[in-house]
Amino acid sequence: MLGFAKGMAYTFKQLTKKKVTHMYPDQEMVWPERFRGIQHFAPEKCIVCNQCARICPTNCINLIGKKSEDPNKKGKVIDTYDINFEICILCDLCTEVCPTEAIVMTTNFELASYSRDELFKNLEWLDDNNTNVRGGDA
Ligand code: SF4
Ligand code: SF4
Known part of the structure; x- marks a missing residue:
């Protein structure tokens, strides 16, 4: 009986x-400043230095550059850029090493899907993922 009374007392205490x-998802989540969500990629800022792909511990970034068609622009421009979110661990290393902030973290995190194929995100998708960019606007 004493145990029951103690239990009820605890329950009522918790109610208040x-x-x-x-x-979730009706209420908006407020994340800590350093929250690591899905990356935004800005192709116009990318200099195809390959540093993000080289540092990635899970080898989930694939990128291909091509020669710039603009005669005033030297060097390469990005052609394709994919991240495989099946294996990306959102460690933030790719964004840390990027010299031009072409790849940055957002606080977006919803990637749930019925198909693994949908976890491959290409350049266009990553470019469009431009809301809630960590540290400011894209
Ligand atoms: S967050 Fe980490 S695992 Fe994901 S793409 Fe960047 S470096 Fe690779
Ligand atoms: S580190 Fe930045 S600039 Fe270099 S290839 Fe990756 S996204 Fe492009």
Whole structure:
């Protein structure tokens, strides 16, 4: 009986406390400043230096550059850029090494899908993922 009373007392005490659960997805989530979400890629900023792909611990970045068609622009421009989110661990290393901030983190995180194929995100998709860019606008 004492145990039951103790249990009920604990239950009533919890009822008056502030809730720690979040009404996702109806309530917007507020993430910490350093939250690592899905990357935004800005192709016009990319100099095809390959540093992001080289540092990636899971080899999930594939990129191909091509010669610039603009005679005033030296060097390569990006042609294709893909990230495989089946194996990306959102470690942030690619964004840390990028010298031009062509690849940056966002706080977007919803990638759930019924197909693994949909976890391959290409240049266009990553370019369009330009909301909630960490540290400012894209
Ligand atoms: S966040 Fe990490 S694992 Fe994902 S693409 Fe960048 S370097 Fe690779
Ligand atoms: S590190 Fe940045 S500039 Fe270099 S290839 Fe990757 S995204 Fe492009």
